[in-house]
Amino acid sequence: MARILVGWELGAGLGHVTRLRKIGRALAARGHHPIFAVRNLVESWSVLKDDGFTVVQAPIPNASPRSVKSPWRAAGLADIFIMQGMDRPGDIYPVVMAWQHLFDLYKPALAISDYSPMMCLAAYGSVPMVVIGDGFTVPPSHLPEIPKIRPNFDETAPQDDVVATMAEVQQRRGRPAPESFSRLFECESTWVCTFPELDPYRRHRETPAVGPFDTPPTPLPIPQERRFFAYLGTDYKKFKIASEGISAIGIPGEAYIRRAAPGTVKVFKDSDIQVHDRPVSMVDTLRNCSVIVHQGGIGTTEVSLAIGRPQVILTTHLEQNLNGSAVERQGVGVRVTGDYEACAIRDAVHKVLDEPSFAERAQIVANALHKRNYVDNVPRIADACCRIISIGRAEPVL
Structure with missing residues (x-):
């Protein structure tokens, strides 16, 4: 049995923890021990309380204030990460080290990241990583930069500043650093789980999104009653x-x-x-x-x-x-x-x-x-995790 650290760092609502729970249950059924580090313990408890998983608070960023235009509007995912302090070593070093303490405490054989960029940095080059998410939260890792989604908007800070920050943080930790912002998400296995029509990076993907995490429900006729x-x-x-x-x-x-x-x-x-x-x-x-x-x-x-x-x-x-x-x-x-x-x-x-x-x-x-016959991706993700744990071989990036 292997320990697997499952992380959720950014984002609101129950969507992240709900899909992570399904993956955690599939891994537990395969004999492994998932440990959940979640952004919101209170909301997550309603989802995870009956499964017997270890659940702890995820390290989450608390970026120092910055001067931005009001109202601030993100040009893309990079801006959202930058607003969490990813271009400032003093903002992210404590968060990355907190993730490192969790890795040291639980010694996982594998980490699973859902919208967790600082967890990815803490694990980079040292802990095998599986990145999951919908299209928006998983940018293509093969590009030199995370693409802007609003091309006419200026980014809050240059992505080169983030690259320099990651390099400084990793140098202090004695760990390798990603060569670009997008390569932060380069890992053993990547799962972009949504319909391609909902993937904002669909034009940049080397392989299309694989469909939702679960098998989608079948179409239902619309009732005559207006409700x-x-x-x-x-x-x-x-x-x-x-x-x-x-x-x-x-x-x-x-x-x-x-x-x-x-x-x-x-x-x-x-x-x-x-x-x-x-x-x-x-x-x-x-x-x-x-x-x-x-x-x-x-x-x-x-x-x-x-x-x-x-x-x-x-x-x-x-x-x-x-x-x-x-x-x-x-x-x-x-x-x-x-x-x-x-x-x-x-x-x-x-x-x-x-x-x-x-x-x-x-x-x-x-x-x-x-008619596309999408399958349930949860067992596929769990099987990929098991293969990585057992043989340490990288899975194809999807």
Whole structure:
């Protein structure tokens, strides 16, 4: 039995820990001992509490303030990492050393990174690494730089500054350093798990994304009843306006509000909306709904595409906007973004319900995805991990 350190460093919500749990369970079934280092212990506990895994707090960055334009908007993933301090040795050295202490404590035979750049740096050249994620969080490692996603935007700092910072940190640790920012993610096995249509680096990949982590659900016919499902987190910047907009949609619906405090959902009290107090089965819920309103998380977007539901996506940050743009390109939904009012959500929902093309395209896209016969990638990832542990040989980069 080998110990495997499973890390989640950046990003919000339950998507990262949910997919890591599936991989952890598959590895445990193969006789290994996963140890989870997670960004958010409290939220992760609801997912991991029944599995008996060792769960510890992941080292996470706390970058020193910097002067940036307001409002700050990322040109790409590199900017997000830079805002975590990756161009400043004093900001990342303590975080990298904290990861190193976890490696020293648990002595894993393998590390698995999900959106964990500083974990990758701590492991670079010393601990075999598997990098997993959706398209956005796993940039192509063969390029000289991480590509900008918004080409007309200036980066917050040059990527060369990050390369110099990584070199300085690794020199202090007596470890090799990546030759470029993108090569930080060069590892024994890389898994880009999403639909290629949702991968912002699809034009740069040497091999397309392999499909979602799980086998996608099969397409479901859209019910005749006009009914919606809404999924929001209370950490959403425009939560108050969004919840008011959802309560005013004017048709029956269901909602799950992540981390809702008592009284948070009182805005729905007089509406025809069933509010769930715990996560629901997305497939079972969408079976009876004709449209979904959500924040553009990759997992929710994938399931909605696979089932064939029009989407209204409320976006604030870069990844949400990328997923929303992909949905719009496919003709299966609309984004609500910027400084919007509550009525914009109501109008968007009725737009996708009133215009038949959205439902028609949603079903066409779902059936096209279904014909690709995507498989469950979790066993494949677990098997790759086992091979790396047993023979120490690099897996093909996907």
